[in-house]
Amino acid sequence: MTKPTLEHRSDFFKATKQVNQDHVLIVLNYSLPSFVPLLWEQSRLRVCADGGANRIYDELPRIFQEEEESAVRARYIPDAIVGDLDSLRPDVRDFYTQNSVPIIDLSHDQDTSDLHKCIKYAQGANPSLTQQSKLLVVGAVGGRLDHQLSNIHILYKFRDLRIVLLGKGNLALLLPEAFEHEIYPDRGVEGPICALIPVGSPVSDVHSTGLRWNLGGQSLQFGELISTSNEIKAERISVRAKGPLLWTTELTGTPGLQTSSS
Numbered sequence: 001m002t003k004p005t006l007e008h009r010s011d012f013f014k015a016t017k018q019v020n021q022d023h024v025l026i027v028l029n030y031s032l033p034s035f036v037p038l039l040w041e042q043s044r045l046r047v048c049a050d051g052g053a054n055r056i057y058d059e060l061p062r063i064f065q066e067e068e069e070s071a072v073r074a075r076y077i078p079d080a081i082v083g084d085l086d087s088l089r090p091d092v093r094d095f096y097t098q099n100s101v102p103i104i105d106l107s108h109d110q111d112t113s114d115l116h117k118c119i120k121y122a123q124g125a126n127p128s129l130t131q132q133s134k135l136l137v138v139g140a141v142g143g144r145l146d147h148q149l150s151n152i153h154i155l156y157k158f159r160d161l162r163i164v165l166l167g168k169g170n171l172a173l174l175l176p177e178a179f180e181h182e183i184y185p186d187r188g189v190e191g192p193i194c195a196l197i198p199v200g201s202p203v204s205d206v207h208s209t210g211l212r213w214n215l216g217g218q219s220l221q222f223g224e225l226i227s228t229s230n231e232i233k234a235e236r237i238s239v240r241a242k243g244p245l246l247w248t249t250e251l252t253g254t255p256g257l258q259t260s261s262s
């Protein structure tokens, strides 16, 4: 039986000032990529995971160096700060409290990460998430390996949602088993390096097109074969497999140079 097709478009890298009702931004507590303002402006909900609020407070004024710090901070006020709040600095907490940002203390839960808590928050928000919603998670790659693995774990845990992990040099998303996948990377920003990784369990019958090293029905498995250092060779990459695969691309270009209509 053929599976339905899921398309993956990196439309969020296109220059736009318009809010996209499908886009939700989650800011984590790690070094932020310079395209955060681009994602911020197009997102209909912006949530900071605990110390993620320190990042927007500290790092956004550095992106707009020619402007007053206070003017930049006042422009980027999140809709909520959610987490166990052990990393949120007191001065940052005071600033956003004065700006009426709800600060949601979920410190009683020490079994789930702040990213998990933010996704639950977005699911409970009004309007809630739909099948079209895309959660753009920034500060998700680089730094502590356990945090990065936890962020990947969240892709698997919430595999029915469309979540994109983004960092300074990488993008990662999950290709769930229930679909055949068509990926349209933004070649002005992504590639050429890409990878297909079977995190957690072996994945058999992997078929791909559009890559330098395509798969023709092999199994991917840690300890046997995983497809790292592969290369994007076409506008469209197709992938199907008997199991979920992590798709990653390197980010080498500058987002926001093309408009969403081009």
Ligand SMILES: Nc1ncnc2c1ncn2[C@@H]1O[C@H](COP(=O)(O)OP(=O)(O)OP(=O)(O)O)[C@@H](O)[C@H]1O
Binding pocket: 028, 029, 030, 049, 050, 051, 052, 083, 084, 086, 087, 088, 113, 114, 115, 139, 140, 141, 142, 143, 144, 145, 147, 148, 150, 151
């Ligand atoms: N170095 C990192 N790389 C990737 N993601 C990170 C990194 N540091 C933090 N995060 C993400 O940001 C979220 C918030 O970070 P914060 O430091 O506030 O979390 P935390 O849960 O208190 O961390 P810890 O495990 O140190 O207690 C984390 O749940 C994690 O998803």
Ligand SMILES: Cc1ncc(C[n+]2csc(CCO)c2C)c(N)n1
Binding pocket: 084, 109, 110, 111, 112, 113, 114
């Ligand atoms: C088996 C097991 N391992 C680790 C933790 C710790 N932990 C996991 S998520 C989290 C919250 C981080 O903000 C903490 C402290 C646990 N609870 N259970």
